[in-house]
Amino acid sequence: MSKKQIRVVAAVIENEQNELLCALRSPEMALPNVWEFPGGKVESGEELQAALEREIQEELRCTIQAGEVIHRHVHEYDAAIVELICLQAVLTEGEPAATEHAKLLWLSRPLLSSLQWAPADVPAVQSLMSKAAT
Numbered sequence: 001m002s003k004k005q006i007r008v009v010a011a012v013i014e015n016e017q018n019e020l021l022c023a024l025r026s027p028e029m030a031l032p033n034v035w036e037f038p039g040g041k042v043e044s045g046e047e048l049q050a051a052l053e054r055e056i057q058e059e060l061r062c063t064i065q066a067g068e069v070i071h072r073h074v075h076e077y078d079a080a081i082v083e084l085i086c087l088q089a090v091l092t093e094g095e096p097a098a099t100e101h102a103k104l105l106w107l108s109r110p111l112l113s114s115l116q117w118a119p120a121d122v123p124a125v126q127s128l129m130s131k132a133a134t
């Protein structure tokens with residue numbers, strides 16, 4: 001049987017100190033105890049930006065404006081193939097709250113590699129670390 005393919009959008013939210021929001025997946029989530037950029041699965045027929053704004057509202061209880069796609073990468077896990085699409089995003093209302101994640105953390109780019117990231121995120125993290133703050 002062929003593996004399930006899922007399209008996932010993730011938010012690279014930068015604050016005024018040029019830190020990026022990192023989220024720790026909880027022990028109860030699929031792919032537990034690794035860091036990610038918050039987001040989730042794109043529903044059929046949904047625009048990437050709209051999907052990401054919806055997911056962030058649902059899981060972080062705040063409002064973002066999603067912008068450009070900054071990184072795309074396909075990663076094959078044992079259980080599924082994930083197309084991870086990272087979008088630039090800014091917080092427009094509220095403060096992110098961990099409703100599903102174990103922890104949230106704002107981190108400057110040089111420190112991103114100190115976390116243990118979901119395997120699909122590693123190329124995006126490397127790319128973000130090699131670029132200056134926007």
Ligand SMILES: Nc1nc2c([nH]c(=O)n2[C@H]2C[C@H](O)[C@@H](COP(=O)(O)OP(=O)(O)OP(=O)(O)O)O2)c(=O)[nH]1
Pocket residue numbers: 008009010030031035036037038039040041042082084118119120121
């Ligand atoms: N959100 C997010 N998911 C990621 C990242 N990297 C990565 O491998 N994933 C994987 C973990 C999950 O298997 C899948 C996304 O699932 P999810 O559980 O976050 O998405 P969701 O909220 O739409 O899921 P659901 O529980 O509503 O079905 O993609 C990432 O940076 N952000």
